[in-house]
Amino acid sequence: MGYPWQRKAAAPILFLWGSVAFCHRLFHFNFLEFIGCAFSVSVSFFFIYHVALFIYRNWVGVWLGHNADIKTHGPWAVITGCTSGIGRAYADSLAKRGLNLVLMSRSKEKLVELQSELREQFPSVQTKIIIVDFTKGPEIYGDIEKELQGLEIGMLVNNVGICYQFPEYFMDLPDRNQFCTDILNCNILSVTMMTSIVLPGMLERGKGVVINISSLSGIMDTPFMTLYAATKAFVDKFTQDLELEYREQGIIFQVLIPGYVVSNMSKVKTSNFFVPSAEDFVEKALSCLGLQSRTCAWLSHQILHACIRIGQFFRRDVAGEVMHIDIMISRKN
Structure with a gap:
């Protein structure tokens, strides 16, 4: 308390x-x-x-064991967008910790492959797959709620999301109207509705963990990726306020604000100090669960976050000018 x-x-x-x-x-x-x-x-x-x-929050609290013990919140974890990148890393890390998994993605083949690999590596872990396309509208969530009935869900990881293929002016987005609908459904509606489905059971038991994946793009000027950054800003604000609403009722909310992580979305293939692998990032994020409700988790991302916050005291249009020059040069080439 x-x-x-x-x-x-x-x-x-x-x-x-x-x-x-x-x-x-x-x-x-x-x-x-x-x-x-x-x-x-x-x-x-x-x-x-x-x-x-x-x-x-980053080291001493973890060493003293003041972070959250995720196994005490419930035997099942739900992960959206779990077949690659950060979502896949969460599936591996939570299975390693003994949690049963509900795996949600739109690719049946990838889900079945992931389920098979997890069963082979962790025979005692139960897995359940739900094939769902989160770019669809509200009509998909009735079936999801039915699939999750009867499970004591202790953790929800809202990871699913889509991004621009490349930076672009808003009005020049390919198939703009459809893309707007898809990204809003996938990045915002999914987080809202999955939380709405899972949270009542957590409140009834007085414990639970909800982890939402935002991005550094949601807290800084990000022209030419405007809609994506705006959806991530929503995730950040949504999680912060839910944490304030329900912290006294035993629910842990954590919003992650990563920079680049090795994944299909970032298109970065090699990890380094500035761009961690998805596995390393997730292990660090889980270690500070219960100590940090809003975090970049990875040290270099935290440093970048601090630099962004300091820079926001100065000219707000610096990032926009730099990106504008960069995109104009790329178009000329």
Whole structure:
């Protein structure tokens, strides 16, 4: 159970004014010196607090075992978009931890292949496949709800999503109207409806985990991928507010905000410090579950996130100008 925000705010406020009053009494500051001291102490405290919190959430809390034990939330996990990339990595990681899996994707062949591989590697893990095309509309969710009835679902991973094939002006998108419908259904409606289906059972049991996959593109200027970035901004906001609504009822919400990860969507084939493999990214994300409700998980992505936040204090159109120049050059070539 969390403390009310007033109690959380009291400690740093008392520390700040206590430090300033002590310095004032010790050094006999005048008014301007007092203001300068107060500002310096507050900035220092802010910096130290966030560095300490960052270290705790990423390493110390994990080492101390303060992160979530996913097996205690329920025996079944539901993963959408699970046949490749981050979704596939979640299937492998959760099966390794002993969770039964509901695997959801539109390709029957890939689902059957994945199910066969998981059964071979983890014989004790039960698997269930649901063939579904998330670019379709609300009509698909009645059948999904029926398929999930009777399962004690402890975790939902909303991973499914589609992206642009290449950066493009909104009005120049190929088959624009159909693409708009498809991406909104897949990236927004799926997250909303799957959460709506699974969350009531979690609330009834007083425990559960919902993980939604957003993107760094959702928090920064991303012209020429406007609609994709907007859908990821929705996922980010949706998850943050659900976390505030249901944290006191035992439900863990986590939104992941990755940069590039090795996957079919990113079209990156080789991992490095800046672009992790899907497996490494998912292991890191699971390790901080319960410690970070909104995270980039991977260290280089967290650094990039911080740089983006700092950069947003300056000109907002810098990213747009850079991408505009880049796309114009590519068109000329």
